[in-house]
Amino acid sequence: MKLFTAFLTAASILGAATANPKGNDAKGRFYYKQTCKTCHTKGAKGGEVTPMSKTQAQWKLYFVKAKHNSGTEALLKVMPEEQLRDVQTFLVNHAVDSPQPETCGK
Amino acid sequence: MSEATIPRRAFFHIAAAGAVATQIGCGRRPNTAGQRYEVATACESCPNKCSVIAVVEGGMIRKLNPNPRNPKSRGMLCARGNAGILQAYDPNRLKQPMIREGKRGEGKWRNASWEEAFDYAAGKLAAIKEKYGPQGVVWSSTESFAEIFFKNLGLAYGTPNIVRHPTLCLASVNLAYSMTFGTVPSFDLQNANYVIMAGANRFESFITPDTMDLIESTMNRKARLICLDPRFTVTAAKADTWFPIKPGTDMAFILAMLHVIIGEGRYDKAFLDTYSTGFDKLQAHVIQYTPEWAEKQTEIPASEIVRIAREFSDAAPRAVFYAGRRSSWYQNDFQMRRAQAILNAVVGNWDKQGGMVPNGKMPLGELLFLPWDDPQAPRVDELDKNFPLAAKGDGAYLKLRENVLAGTPYPVKGWMISKQDPFNALPDQSKTLRMMEQMDFIGVIDIQMSDTAWYADVVFPESTYLERTDPIEMLPGIWPAVVMRQQVIKPLHNTKPCLDIVQGLAKRLNLSQYFDYTIEQWNEAAAKEMPIEMPLEYLKKHGVYASPDPPRYGATLQPEHRFVTKSGKIELFSERLQEAGHDPLPVYHAPEQPPAGRFRLVLGRKAFFTHANNTTNPWLLDFQKENRLWMHPQSAKPTGIADGDLVEVTSSVGSVRLRVKVAEEIRPDCVHMLHGFGKRSPWLKRAGEGGADAAILETAWDRVSGNAALHETFVQVRKVGVPS
Ligand code: SF4
Numbered sequence: 001m002k003l004f005t006a007f008l009t010a011a012s013i014l015g016a017a018t019a020n021p022k023g024n025d026a027k028g029r030f031y032y033k034q035t036c037k038t039c040h041t042k043g044a045k046g047g048e049v050t051p052m053s054k055t056q057a058q059w060k061l062y063f064v065k066a067k068h069n070s071g072t073e074a075l076l077k078v079m080p081e082e083q084l085r086d087v088q089t090f091l092v093n094h095a096v097d098s099p100q101p102e103t104c105g106k
Numbered sequence: 107m108s109e110a111t112i113p114r115r116a117f118f119h120i121a122a123a124g125a126v127a128t129q130i131g132c133g134r135r136p137n138t139a140g141q142r143y144e145v146a147t148a149c150e151s152c153p154n155k156c157s158v159i160a161v162v163e164g165g166m167i168r169k170l171n172p173n174p175r176n177p178k179s180r181g182m183l184c185a186r187g188n189a190g191i192l193q194a195y196d197p198n199r200l201k202q203p204m205i206r207e208g209k210r211g212e213g214k215w216r217n218a219s220w221e222e223a224f225d226y227a228a229g230k231l232a233a234i235k236e237k238y239g240p241q242g243v244v245w246s247s248t249e250s251f252a253e254i255f256f257k258n259l260g261l262a263y264g265t266p267n268i269v270r271h272p273t274l275c276l277a278s279v280n281l282a283y284s285m286t287f288g289t290v291p292s293f294d295l296q297n298a299n300y301v302i303m304a305g306a307n308r309f310e311s312f313i314t315p316d317t318m319d320l321i322e323s324t325m326n327r328k329a330r331l332i333c334l335d336p337r338f339t340v341t342a343a344k345a346d347t348w349f350p351i352k353p354g355t356d357m358a359f360i361l362a363m364l365h366v367i368i369g370e371g372r373y374d375k376a377f378l379d380t381y382s383t384g385f386d387k388l389q390a391h392v393i394q395y396t397p398e399w400a401e402k403q404t405e406i407p408a409s410e411i412v413r414i415a416r417e418f419s420d421a422a423p424r425a426v427f428y429a430g431r432r433s434s435w436y437q438n439d440f441q442m443r444r445a446q447a448i449l450n451a452v453v454g455n456w457d458k459q460g461g462m463v464p465n466g467k468m469p470l471g472e473l474l475f476l477p478w479d480d481p482q483a484p485r486v487d488e489l490d491k492n493f494p495l496a497a498k499g500d501g502a503y504l505k506l507r508e509n510v511l512a513g514t515p516y517p518v519k520g521w522m523i524s525k526q527d528p529f530n531a532l533p534d535q536s537k538t539l540r541m542m543e544q545m546d547f548i549g550v551i552d553i554q555m556s557d558t559a560w561y562a563d564v565v566f567p568e569s570t571y572l573e574r575t576d577p578i579e580m581l582p583g584i585w586p587a588v589v590m591r592q593q594v595i596k597p598l599h600n601t602k603p604c605l606d607i608v609q610g611l612a613k614r615l616n617l618s619q620y621f622d623y624t625i626e627q628w629n630e631a632a633a634k635e636m637p638i639e640m641p642l643e644y645l646k647k648h649g650v651y652a653s654p655d656p657p658r659y660g661a662t663l664q665p666e667h668r669f670v671t672k673s674g675k676i677e678l679f680s681e682r683l684q685e686a687g688h689d690p691l692p693v694y695h696a697p698e699q700p701p702a703g704r705f706r707l708v709l710g711r712k713a714f715f716t717h718a719n720n721t722t723n724p725w726l727l728d729f730q731k732e733n734r735l736w737m738h739p740q741s742a743k744p745t746g747i748a749d750g751d752l753v754e755v756t757s758s759v760g761s762v763r764l765r766v767k768v769a770e771e772i773r774p775d776c777v778h779m780l781h782g783f784g785k786r787s788p789w790l791k792r793a794g795e796g797g798a799d800a801a802i803l804e805t806a807w808d809r810v811s812g813n814a815a816l817h818e819t820f821v822q823v824r825k826v827g828v829p830s
Contacts, residue, residue, distance in 0.1 A: 026261075026477040033474055052670075097672050099495065099682060 028090025031083045051094035059095050063088045146173055146649025148591040150571035151186035151193070152716050153249045154314055155581055157650045158183060158190075160572060160594040167191050167572060167594055176650040177585035180315045185714045189725035193570040194598060196722075198789050199554050200567035201599035210543060211561045213788060218564075220602065220610060227564045228614030230547035231263065234520040240264030241483035243520035243547075244506065246528060247271070251576035251591055252604035255621070256524040256551065257499075259608045262620045266481035267518065269501035274531055277500060277813035279433035282443030285495070285680055286451065288670030289464050292584045293426045295320045297460035300421035302332045302414070303341055304356045304446075306430035310340035311711035330421070332414055334359065334406075336708055337736070337778055338771035347410075350773050353706050353817060354435075354697030355404040357442040359411060360427070360449050361694055362400030364392040366415035367452060374422065374454025380665050382451060384679025384691075391691045403696060422453035424460030432711075435817040436697060440810035444680075445692040451676050457662045464662055465582035468653060473623055473631035486510060486518055493812040494686050502812025503532060504805050507541055519546040524604065525568070529557040530718040530782065533803030533816060534759045551607055554722065555789035567601040574603035575625050578632050578645060587652040588636060590629070590645040688810050700820040705741065705777040707757070707819045709799060718782035722793045733783035733796025734767040737823065738774040742766065745825060752827035755779075755797065757819050759804050762797025763826060777823060 039046035054062065063084070066075040075084055092098070142163045149156045149170070156179030159171045170191055174181040193199070203223035208214030218226070234242045245260030247253050248271040260268050272280060283290045295301065296319035308317045323329035324344060333345035334356060342348040351359065367373050368389050378385050397408035397415075404411075418425050427446045433439055455461025487506035489496055496502060510518045521542070532538050542548060542561045550562040559565045568574075576591040602610075605625055612621045633641035636651060644651055668674040672682050684690040700706050714726040721727065735755060737747065747753060749768040754761050755777070762784060772778055784798030806815040 024477075024480050026480075030474060030476050033472075096668060096670065097674065099672070 023085035023087070023089030025086075025090050025093050027083075028086035028088065030086075031079060032087050032090055035079055035083075036087070051091045051098075052096040054091070054095055055097045056092050056095040059088065059091045145592060145594040146590075146647065147572070147594055148251075148576075148589045148649065149179075149183065149187045149190055150250065150591065151184075151190040151720070152312075154179070155251075155579070155589055156183060156187055156314070157589055158187065159649070162594060165595065167194060173649055175648055175652060176587055176589065177652045178315065178581055178583055178587060182315050182318065184313045185726060185729070186716065186720055186723075189714075189723050191572070192723050192725060193553060194572045194595065196554065198722075198791065199570070199599070200552060200559075200565060201601070202567060203600070204565045204567075206563045210548075210563075211539075213560065215565075220600070223564050223566060224610040224614055227547070227549045227566075228611055230563065231520060231522075231549075231611070231615060234546055235263070238517055238519055239483060241266055241481065241486065241516060242518055243267070243522060244269060244486070244510065244518055245522045246503070246526055247524040248526040248531075250525050250604075251579050252574075253524065254577060255605045255608045256522075258620060259612060259617070260522065261481075262478045262612065262617045263615060264478070264481050266483055266485045267487075267501070267506065268499060269487070269503050269506055270499065271526065271531070272497065272500045273503045273812060274434055274814045276431060276433050277496065278439035278808045278811040279429050279431075279443045281495060281497070281811045282440050283429065283447050285671070285677065285683060286444060286447040287456070287462075287464070287676055291456075291462040291464050293428050294460050294463050294584060295323065295426070295428070298323065298424050298426050299327075299329045299460060300332075300418055300425035301329060302334070302418065302427045303345075303430070304334040304351070304359070304427070305435065306428055307335065307337075307339040307341045307710060308428075309344050311713060312431060312716060313713040330417065336706075336773045336776045337710065339710070347414075349404075349406045349410070352403065352405045352699075353708060353773070353776060354438075355400075357438060357445050357692060357694050358395070358400045358403035358696075359406060360442070360445040361392055361395035361692065362397045362408075362411045363415040363418065364388070364445070364449055364452065365395045365400075366397060366412050367419045367449075368392055370416070372416065372419035373452040377454035377456070378452060378678075381456070381663075381667075381669070382676040382678050383673045384677060385452075387679040388448065388452075388691060395694065403694070419453050422461070423455040423458035425453060425455055426450060426461060434808075434814040437806055437809055437815045437818060438695060438697070439808040439813060439815060441689060441692040448678050448692070451678060456676065457660050459659045463584050463657070463659060466584065466586040466653065466658070467582050468580050468586045468588055468651075469635040469637065470578070470580045470588065470632045471635035473628050475620060475622070478617075478620060483516065486516065487812070488515065489812070493810065495682070495688075495810060496812050502807065503528075504807045504814050505812055507532065507537060508805070510541055511537065511544070519544070521545050521548045523548070523558060523562075524551040527552075527556040527558045527718050529561070529786070530798060530800045533800055533814060533819070534805050535798065535801045536760055537805065538800075551604060553601075554719065555787050556719065557786045557790070560787040560789070566607045567599065568607065569597045569601040569603050573597040573601065575629070576603070577625070578629050584657045585652060587650050588633075588641075588645065589650045592646060592649070683810075686810075698818075700775060704820040704822055705737075706775060706817065707755075707799070707802065707821050708772075708776050708778050708817055709781055710778060712780060715780055715782050721782040722785070722790045724792055727792065727794050730780075731794050732765065733780045733794060734765050735797075735823065736767050736769045736772045736778040738772050738776075739768050739770065740774040741777075741823075742768045745823065747823065747825045748828075750829035751825050752829075754824045754826050755802055755821050756824070757802040757804055757821045760801045762799075762801045764796040765829070766823075777821060 040049035042048045068075045145160045157173035157176035161169045172183045203218045204215040205218045244267045246269045324331045331345040333342040333348045334351040397411040401408040487502045548562040549564045550559040551566045572594045575593045578590045609621045671677045680690045714729045783796040785793040804819045806818040
């Protein structure tokens with residue numbers, strides 16, 4: 001029951017965030033690298049995941065569903081809501097079909 | 107003999123004795139007497155980042171040698187690379203922090219300690235933040251390894267107004283290729299059999315190994331080179347065919363080539379079917395652009411356009427329409443580059459040897475730290491509204507200046523500048539001067555008292571590239587590499603590297619948490635992901651690590667490959683452009699032409715003066731001490747202008763005086779001068795003679811990318827004196 005509530009909360013909060021995800025792209029990148037990349041790299045437990053693993057729409061849907069670990073765990077268990085919002089912003093902004101004009105240098 | 111007056115001969119003489127011993131993989135190896143050692147580092151006389159081996163003897167840098175381990179620079183340093191040694195030994199360089207005492211630009215300075223300079227600048231920056239918000243300060247810089255620290259200080263301070271050099275240089279070409287292929291590729295000049303260069307002047311303006319590849323290809327392998335340029339440049343002289351194209355009409359030439367290639371079925375159908383989208387729309391679109399129509403626009407005979415189109419498609423995939431480096435020309439620059447990109451795509455040269463190749467990369471780690479909050483205010487250049495597709499982190503410099511001058515959408519009262527001389531880099535010096543005059547504070551980080559620094563409040567003297575260690579960096583390319591710039595000699599004066607300057611300011615702005623690391627820690631974290639043992643040690647020893655594998659072609663030529671575009675394909679027709687209100691296919695609009703008695707000012711570069719600061723280097727000035735205005739005899743004669751006469755060149759925004767070179771090698775409707783002359787700062791005494799292009803260039807920008815358009819100025823030329 002507790003898990004279910006957590007999922008509902010995550011779904012509604014993150015669903016709202018999808019409409020207007022006021023997350024911080026740079027912070028999202030940091031949390032993604034610090035937390036997600038520990039498992040989601042080549043050869044590691046979670047397999048490689050990068051922003052370019054999904055389209056913008058797929059990432060948005062992922063955060064609406066807000067499930068992790070093959071649907072067995074609420075995303076909110078992985079990191080707090082505020083950080084999730086930042087990670088969502090980062091992943092959506094840099095999804096495979098996102099507009100990313102290439103600049104020279106950084 | 108003082109350090110500053112050591113002539114070139116002495117440097118080379120001393121170095122020659124040791125040159126034989128200069129081997130690859132030197133690291134820092136003092137000889138037994140501790141007198142002589144070599145350091146593998148990276149050049150910073152331009153942004154190409156060639157690898158260098160510095161030879162130090164008796165504490166002085168005697169010579170800079172090329173480091174052949176770098177596949178990009180190989181066994182070559184250009185003239186600027188060789189002369190870079192004088193950056194350290196320039197007697198007129200900045201040697202300690204300075205604070206302005208008199209009026210802005212009056213030239214009254216007092217020497218300050220670093221503590222004083224930091225306190226003063228941080229106090230001013232804090233006051234502006236308090237009164238106008240962090241958006242009240244613009245943060246501008248030019249590409250360099252250490253630029254990231256400077257830029258991060260601006261972001262941590264909270265300003266959205268970061269503006270970088272691509273918007274004065276290559277933003278339009280970057281955006282056009284990104285919108286088409288999802289990336290900016292390299293051009294495999296070494297293996298191309300047919301090269302078209304329009305406006306790009308690689309044999310004269312920028313001499314690097316890929317220039318030598320092209321020379322080697324054209325001279326030895328008999329690759330064909332077609333040059334379109336209003337001037338008879340060195341590239342034109344070496345080309346198989348030169349067309350003195352009417353300026354601003356390149357897109358008409360390209361569209362007519364597409365007309366021929368598509369109309370005659372000379373395109374790569376299988377490639378386009380698999381990897382592109384929008385061909386049908388392109389096919390219908392270019393029907394209107396016949397070679398006969400293009401002849402009227404470009405003044406290139408229709409039969410020649412047909413010939414070039416056929417030869418180009420016959421030579422494909424080893425055929426490229428070269429994109430060039432600086433693409434700040436016309437207001438339609440983005441669309442012209444899009445047309446180039448589409449032309450390259452239709453002949454199927456993508457990811458093929460001798461064609462266009464997506465850049466290879468190498469893994470680098472990074473030092474992780476929790477970044478700052480997002481800025482609250484929108485950008486002052488209103489990028490989202492004016493140039494929604496432009497690179498957000500680069501901005502649009504000229505629109506930014508317009509809005510700052512107008513005070514909209516909010517006031518900007520501070521300007522932090524690093525490794526950049528906006529006074530000479532931006533067109534219309536009078537506007538830049540007005541922008542500086544309305545600032546409450548200007549802080550400049552530089553190695554010399556540039557014209558911009560001359561108008562600043564605080565000048566922070568940066569250590570030259572030979573005196574500091576910078577962040578290691580990966581150079582993407584056909585053959586990618588990781589390069590390291592490391593300290594060759596200790597700073598000769600009271601100067602600091604960029605990171606130390608940033609940390610000094612950050613501490614006083616309560617932003618230290620974002621800069622709590624050393625350059626060594628930064629580099630250790632970066633090197634960690636390199637695919638070799640003890641990567642940092644390797645880089646310290648060799649200065650560069652290149653992939654052991656030779657270039658690979660065709661990695662993206664898999665039907666399932668997804669290009670980083672909206673559709674996942676090469677976008678001949680771009681929905682994203684359409685959504686942003688731009689032409690989804692390049693539409694030609696004839697450029698305005700100069701009225702009678704006026705000439706179009708076309709710029710260009712010499713390989714020894716690519717940047718404005720090169721004209722202060724005495725070794726480089728030896729090549730050319732004076733900036734002269736090129737003028738065709740047909741244009742000079744009616745106004746009584748003879749070779750060597752002093753003339754006044756006037757546009758709607760200013761005038762400059764310089765002497766004339768009467769030359770057949772330019773179209774009669776154009777005049778030409780070099781960039782970087784006519785300095786104001788009294789500290790740059792040694793700069794060459796002649797006017798500054800920035801004083802007369804008018805403000806114009808490319809409509810899509812916001813990149814500066816520097817070939818849109820018409821000038822009058824009036825004789826004011828005869829040769830003495
Ligand atoms: S091209 Fe010349 S100036 Fe530029 S980095 Fe290479 S050697 Fe230095």
